[in-house]
Amino acid sequence: MADTPPLLKTITIIGPGLIGSSILRRARQTGTLAQKLIAADCQEAVLHRVTALNIADETTTDLIAAAAQSDLVILCIPTGAIRAVAATILPHMKPGSILSDVASVRSSLGPEIHALLPEGVSYIPAHPMAGTEYSGPDAGFATLFEDRWTLLIPPPGTAPEAIALMEAFWHRCGARTRQMTDQYHDQVCAIVSHLPHLLAFTICNTADRLSADLQTDVLEYAASGFRDFTRIAASDPIMWRDIFLTNKDVLLATFKRFEEDAHRMVKAIQEDDSEAIMQNLQRGRHIRRGLMPEPQN
Amino acid sequence: MADTPPLLKTITIIGPGLIGSSILRRARQTGTLAQKLIAADCQEAVLHRVTALNIADETTTDLIAAAAQSDLVILCIPTGAIRAVAATILPHMKPGSILSDVASVRSSLGPEIHALLPEGVSYIPAHPMAGTEYSGPDAGFATLFEDRWTLLIPPPGTAPEAIALMEAFWHRCGARTRQMTDQYHDQVCAIVSHLPHLLAFTICNTADRLSADLQTDVLEYAASGFRDFTRIAASDPIMWRDIFLTNKDVLLATFKRFEEDAHRMVKAIQEDDSEAIMQNLQRGRHIRRGLMPEPQN
Incomplete structure (x- = not known):
């Protein structure tokens, strides 16, 4: 694994809880996901835990600044907050970058966020079918996604190379992937x-x-x-x-x-x-x- | 444990499935429950498995003969069959012996069987709160009851020394015990x-x-x-x-x-x-x- 170059330059995890911190741990442990790991959250207390656990290169409450420099931003936040946070950061994301979330429900999120996408930015939600009853940065672990399914739900028309990149990302997290529709x-x-x-x-x-x-x-x-x-x-x-x-x-x-x-x-x-x-x-x-x-x- | 003399001379397990075979295994392994272990069942195939597993000293399809020589008979059979089997064996049980079952429901079983008891025979149902989704003689294991509750449901008027004996029996199976009413x-x-x-x-x-x-x-x-x-x-x-x-x-x-x-x-x-x-x-x-x-x- 040490010889495998990282898939991406910079990723931002917004909401480093059980799922988000597990991605960070995996990235840290394998070194194959991204060169630079940013953890962003509105709560300083959460970021302090991330720092203490040493699972990110940078922590910040400035979601926009973090998103602006990332090749991939994954929203690991409650489903109800995804739309608002996506609307806030999307205008600042780089062409060629990917926005993702790990929401357990799609409902109308797909088309709604698709409508907000700037030119060249892809939206590829990925729902890992993994979890425990615990939450917060301390609850994560690097093998959480091992041999579990991650369901990719790209809106129609998403660039195939962006989908392939997300698949590779989750395979390196240890997961199997499959694409399906929102419904x-x-x-x-x-x-x-x-x-x-x-x-x-x-x-x-x-x-x-x-x-x-x-x-x-x-x-x-x-x-x-x-x-x-x-x-x-x-x-x-x-x-x-x-x-x-x-x-x-x-x-x-x-x-x-x-x-x-x-x-x-x-x-x-x-x-x-x-x-x-x-x-x-x-x-x-x-x-x-x-x-x-x-x-x- | 090797110095502890067996609590009873002879016990019969009728229906050596998951629960029954676990009691037999425990008795075999510790040597502190009974000197002689009898497994009785209507199905020859079940008894063949018990013999192959070597967890009883004797196997038989003659429930009456087995019950007649036992100090304790435990019915580990479906709840719906308990009344009929109890009625069959009770007239042949020794004074001072105990009939038990491991049924998960009491309903009116307690008073009904109490009414059938010959002089000197006690009825002390004991429901171990333990189990797996598997069944049959192969599914049991000696530690199934370890640190689990076994609920004793003796009908009113049961001899206290018989209750104490059953408590000791289940403690030696590794369980904690408590008495409660049927309802x-x-x-x-x-x-x-x-x-x-x-x-x-x-x-x-x-x-x-x-x-x-x-x-x-x-x-x-x-x-x-x-x-x-x-x-x-x-x-x-x-x-x-x-x-x-x-x-x-x-x-x-x-x-x-x-x-x-x-x-x-x-x-x-x-x-x-x-x-x-x-x-x-x-x-x-x-x-x-x-x-x-x-x-x-």
């Missing part, structure tokens, strides 16, 4: 990630409404099912609020389907319909088999 | 385990109904949320059918509360009520904090 991306993510999070947050809510005694015991005896849910529900609330609001239509349609399926199961239980229950349970296992080899005979 | 047990388990499983099975169902293309990609990109759900949904369907049917009333009441909470969240998303969404999300994190220390500052 398809949001459908996949609604079922793979957004609905599970909605349910996990909700079941924790339900537990929180229990009587104090019962709640204490629920926490005490949390078995695998509930414990997994609470882990999911420990994720950053601001990020998830933005995701839920941005992917509202697709998420609520997916929830509606889920609710219908839940009612089918509830009805089968209510009516002691053993066969219908088994059918529902078997279907769950069927999906799992698509994911993993059978554990045993 | 309280079922309430705790409905939220801690049964509802999460119902939701996990259902979301896998929903995924299974997607268009073939989308379904392939959902499996391909399965992120943490969905992947955790499918793991839960891979659990033994017969066991879960029985649990859902046996704990029907409590489970459906718990589901109803969950659904109300889900609707509150859905409504907040629908109406772009950012503050209400945040309240729901924060509550989820609140519960999690009760479970685990904060990961970082």
Whole structure:
């Protein structure tokens, strides 16, 4: 790896949290992503952590100045803030440079930001399907994207060489990449990630409404099912609020389907319909088999 | 441990699956649970695996003969089969012996089996809050119960020395124990385990109904949320059918509360009520904090 020249001269990570600081760590560790690493954030405290961790060559609260000198700017900020920050920095970006973000939802972001692009600047969002329930610069690690998918969602008409560069960038982060449209991306993510999070947050809510005694015991005896849910529900609330609001239509349609399926199961239980229950349970296992080899005979 | 004499002379595990074979492995490995280990099952194939794994001194399909010579019989069979098997073996059990089961739901099992007890035989169900999504004799391991709770649910009037013996038994399995009533047990388990499983099975169902293309990609990109759900949904369907049917009333009441909470969240998303969404999300994190220390500052 030491012989591989860096892919880019200067990159700026705006919002060096879990994802952003993981990119910086990866860049630092391999030396193959960029010659110069800039971390930009509105919060001085975040930048102090980045400095203490020594994962950037420069830290700044001046987003425009950082963007102006970069070949690639990646917005690793809450989805709700992307449009405003993009509008602020885009007029100052160099011809031939790329703006990216790691948002978990596309909705109308693609066409909206595409409309703001100066001549010669490309917009190539890239959503890494990786994460933990932790957040902030200390939560990142260089192998976060290893063997995970990063979904590229370039607007129609994006320069193919810019897309190829972004693919190379994420491959060097350890990820596999695939291109898809905004709409398809949001459908996949609604079922793979957004609905599970909605349910996990909700079941924790339900537990929180229990009587104090019962709640204490629920926490005490949390078995695998509930414990997994609470882990999911420990994720950053601001990020998830933005995701839920941005992917509202697709998420609520997916929830509606889920609710219908839940009612089918509830009805089968209510009516002691053993066969219908088994059918529902078997279907769950069927999906799992698509994911993993059978554990045993 | 080698100097600790075995707690009991002879124990029989009826149904040496994940839980039952884990008890046998533990007994084999430590030598402190019983002098003689009998594995009994209706299926020869299961007993052949037990023999091949060398985790019992004797295997038999004659449940009555095995029970008659045992100081402790543990039924590690589906909840729906417990009543019938208990009724079959109880008349042949020795005075001073203990019948137990590891059922995940109590419902009316306690009083029903209590009514069948011959003079001098105790019934002390013990539900270990441990498991994996795998099943069968090969799935067990000796440390399955290590640092996990085992909930003891002795019917009122059970001999205290028999309860103390069962506590000692499970402590030697590595577990912590606590006593509770049938009803309280079922309430705790409905939220801690049964509802999460119902939701996990259902979301896998929903995924299974997607268009073939989308379904392939959902499996391909399965992120943490969905992947955790499918793991839960891979659990033994017969066991879960029985649990859902046996704990029907409590489970459906718990589901109803969950659904109300889900609707509150859905409504907040629908109406772009950012503050209400945040309240729901924060509550989820609140519960999690009760479970685990904060990961970082």
